[in-house]
Amino acid sequence: MDLAVDIIKQGGKRQSERFMREKLHASIVAACLSVRAPEGQAEPIANAVCESVIVWLRQHPEVTSNDIRIVATKQLRIHHPEAAYLYEQHRITI
């Protein structure tokens, strides 16, 4: 399900895009798998994080991709702190 929320991309240089749940879900699953969490654990965690982010987005019609990352990290930290750490680190590794 895609929400009618515009995501302003990092730096504002690229065109804004609609929020895509699958994209967020895939990135959360990837973070969980990267810390060697089993796939059976990664999927429900990603679902729970996506739902929380969608609830938050309903109150914010225009957000940046970084805002989503911050909210998703906060939610992921509740379920899997190590995966949240790696998810947060993704853009600040190099």
Add this chain to the structure above:
Amino acid sequence: MDTISSLAIISLAALIHASFQLSVSVLTLLSGHSIGAKHSQSRLFRLTTSFVIGAGTMTLLLLSFFSLLLINIFGSNIPQIVWAVGCGLLIGVGIAVWIFYYRHENGTTLWIPRSMAIYLNKRTKLTKSSAEAFGLGLSSIIGEVIFIIAPIFIATLVIIQLQPMWQLVGISIYTVISLLSLLIVWILVGNRYNLGKIQKWRESNKYFLQFVAGSGLIVLAFFVYVSEIIGSSVGFK
């Protein structure tokens, strides 16, 4: 300078090279993307192995290129002014590493051009085949050339003074030792070690690694200065 001292300098220069972190960051990211994309362990192994071979190849090429260049210009008798320039370069880069190497923010972001960092980040995500991983390994060494130029320059000056057979040994030693940090991460990833723990360790110890790399360059500069400039001035050579 005798062969043992020369190999010791080459080894120290290579250890300093190994303490630089761009390739390790890229390898960590590459492994993360590969595991996250549910690739098999054998594919992950192929990608990371190709990356390490790529990094080693570029190190070997840089070292060989500088050796060829300097041997054509100076032969095997290096003028003292060139040693002095090498020492100056080591001290300059050493101080720069102390001050600038890591950006003062969370994570392990390095003081390299942002366009290069963004390029490497994007390429890491898009890397699917061994050939691309090999290319990424080559690029990651180019990305940190601003820092590794100093140890490579000094190692080159030492290598071209050796006998031809020992030159090959020197180049091999430098390449293998400079890959040590990458090899450690490669082994850990191959043994299904948690990437989060690797990144956490790197972030927790980043200022220590920065201090060690900068100090190593300065120690190497003093050693080379005493051995090659003061030593020859007072007739020890």
